[in-house]
Amino acid sequence: GESVGLHLPTLSVQEGDNSIINCAYSNSASDYFIWYKQESGKGPQFIIDIRSNMDKRQGQRVTVLLNKTVKHLSLQIAATQPGDSAVYFCAENLDGAGAQKLVFGQGTRLTINP
Amino acid sequence: KAGVTQTPRYLIKTRGQQVTLSCSPISGHRSVSWYQQTPGQGLQFLFEYFSETQRNKGNFPGRFSGRQFSNSRSEMNVSTLELGDSALYLCASSSAGDTNEKLFFGSGTQLSVL
Numbered sequence: 001g002e003s004v005g006l007h008l009p010t011l012s013v014q015e016g017d018n019s020i021i022n023c024a025y026s027n028s029a030s031d032y033f034i035w036y037k038q039e040s041g042k043g044p045q046f047i048i049d050i051r052s053n054m055d056k057r058q059g060q061r062v063t064v065l066l067n068k069t070v071k072h073l074s075l076q077i078a079a080t081q082p083g084d085s086a087v088y089f090c091a092e093n094l095d096g097a098g099a100q101k102l103v104f105g106q107g108t109r110l111t112i113n114p
Numbered sequence: 115k116a117g118v119t120q121t122p123r124y125l126i127k128t129r130g131q132q133v134t135l136s137c138s139p140i141s142g143h144r145s146v147s148w149y150q151q152t153p154g155q156g157l158q159f160l161f162e163y164f165s166e167t168q169r170n171k172g173n174f175p176g177r178f179s180g181r182q183f184s185n186s187r188s189e190m191n192v193s194t195l196e197l198g199d200s201a202l203y204l205c206a207s208s209s210a211g212d213t214n215e216k217l218f219f220g221s222g223t224q225l226s227v228l
Binding site (some may be wrong): 031033036041042043044046049053072099100102104106107 | 144145149156172206215219221
């Protein structure tokens, strides 16, 4: 997840379909990962998190998968709705010393087609 | 419970000026973090405060500073503004600032430097 900015990857899906958003993180020592959703004009909104001792975690309509071997994180959104349209960021916590210092990925813009 | 509140929402300054942004965390939260968001660099960590002490700092010049008050409210200051400081500045709070805690973000202050 080190942010390199510039062009935002875009994913377009049909309403009702499932979406999968992928993220590669940078540090094998990261122990906590979070997905955020950011709508236009708003701050990032927490979706789901996962610790490094897990490889899968489910929430309401969302699932996060963690593959530490290849340093890959994914967010699956089931039955996407128009309200899911937003930019999605993964973030990793590089500081295991009891403080927070999140490193965000560049983000993926999810567009839901009616 | 009220969310993270940031003021002002929008700010326009000119080069060379200084600016102070304010953040009120969620009631009971003691950790406040600041992030800068730009289209080119994405979301980048500025610093984190806990119990009025700066615990963590990102890679920003000394023109960026902050502080936290005894009621956990925080301010960040940018001196000698440059055009490149134009960004959305986001504040986030968490309960104790532990590594595996969720961060809750405010809507940000949009700073434009002319």
